[in-house]
Amino acid sequence: MVYIHFIVNPISGKGSHEITETFLKRHFHESNYKIAVYHTKHPKHAIEITNAIVRYNPDCIVACGGDGTINEVASCLVNTPIKLGIIPVGSGNGLASNLNIPRDIDRAVEIIKHGTQSKIDVGRINDHYFFSNMGIGIDAMIIGKYEQSGKRTLVSYVKAALSASFWFKPVEARLKFEGQTVNMHPFLLFISNSNEMGYGMSLTPNASLSDGFLDLILVPELSFIQKLQLGLAVLRNKTNTFKLANHTLIRSLEAELPDRIFLDAQIDGEYYNLKTNKIKVGMINGGLKVLTP
Numbered sequence: 001m002v003y004i005h006f007i008v009n010p011i012s013g014k015g016s017h018e019i020t021e022t023f024l025k026r027h028f029h030e031s032n033y034k035i036a037v038y039h040t041k042h043p044k045h046a047i048e049i050t051n052a053i054v055r056y057n058p059d060c061i062v063a064c065g066g067d068g069t070i071n072e073v074a075s076c077l078v079n080t081p082i083k084l085g086i087i088p089v090g091s092g093n094g095l096a097s098n099l100n101i102p103r104d105i106d107r108a109v110e111i112i113k114h115g116t117q118s119k120i121d122v123g124r125i126n127d128h129y130f131f132s133n134m135g136i137g138i139d140a141m142i143i144g145k146y147e148q149s150g151k152r153t154l155v156s157y158v159k160a161a162l163s164a165s166f167w168f169k170p171v172e173a174r175l176k177f178e179g180q181t182v183n184m185h186p187f188l189l190f191i192s193n194s195n196e197m198g199y200g201m202s203l204t205p206n207a208s209l210s211d212g213f214l215d216l217i218l219v220p221e222l223s224f225i226q227k228l229q230l231g232l233a234v235l236r237n238k239t240n241t242f243k244l245a246n247h248t249l250i251r252s253l254e255a256e257l258p259d260r261i262f263l264d265a266q267i268d269g270e271y272y273n274l275k276t277n278k279i280k281v282g283m284i285n286g287g288l289k290v291l292t293p
Helices: 023-027 043-052 066-077 095-098 105-114 138-149 156-166 226-237
Strands: 002-008 031-040 060-065 083-088 117-127 129-130 134-135 172-177 180-183 187-191 214-218 246-250 253-256 264-269 270-276 278-292
Touching: 002 043, 023 031, 023 105, 023 138, 031 043, 043 060, 043 066, 060 066, 066 083, 066 095, 066 270, 083 095, 083 105, 105 278, 129 134, 138 156, 138 187, 138 264, 138 270, 156 226, 246 253
Parallel strands: 002 031, 002 060, 060 083, 083 278
Antiparallel strands: 117 129, 117 278, 134 187, 134 264, 172 180, 172 253, 187 214, 214 246, 253 278, 264 270
C-alpha cells in the first residue's frame, strides 16, 4: 500500500485545472494506494499543510501547482526520506520542465505512480530554500511587478520586465564567493540550480540539478542599449553570448548591500522582502528526493 498526500493549489494556472479528490481517487485506486487531498487557501498555506502531514511519514507528498507551491512543499521535505511528486499546473513551471515532468496532468500522474526516485541539489538563501533559482538584482523587481499585475501570463512577465528595466537602479554590493571578493553595482545577481526559470526561458541553460554546484551570473550596471541586448539574449536563451555576463560555478556566496536596510529578492519566482541587507547562499548536495520519469 503506497501512502500519498496531494497538496493542490486551486488557483494555479488561472484555476483551470481539474485536479479534484474524485479525479485523484480514480487514478489511485484504494486497492493499491492510500491517499489524502488538501487544497491551499492562501499564500504559504502549503507550508502549513506539509509540516502538519510530514509526521505521518507518507511515501510521497505531491505538489499540484506552480513553482511557488512546489517550493513551499519541497522546502519541508529537504533531508527527509519523503519523496516529492509534482503535477505542474502553474504558469511558468520551470523546475518541472527541467525534470522532464510534462504539463499533461494524466502523464504527470503516471510519473507519480511509476516514476523513479532522483536526488536533486537544494539551494539556500538565509532561511529560505530554493530549487530553481534566486536573485537580488533586476529579476527581484520584475517578479514584484509581475505579482502586482495579478496576471500569471508570459505577456504580463514581459511587461513587468520592460517596466523594471526603466526603474531598477543598481546599488553597491560587496560579494564573497569561491575565494573572490568583488565590489560592484549588479544589474543582475542571479543564482540558479536549474536550467530553466519558466516559460521556456533560461539564464543558465547548462545548469544541472545534481552537479553539486550553483550557477552564478553577475551583470554590472548597463546602458540602455546594453539592457536591450541582454533582454534579447535572455529571450533567445543565449545569455552566454552576452559579453558583460560573468558566469561562475559556486557552492556558496555572501553578499552585503551597505546602502540598503532590507533586500528585495525573488526565490523560485516569488517576491520576498528580506529584513536584512546581508545574504548567505549555500547548497545541499542531493538534499531532495523527487519522482521523475
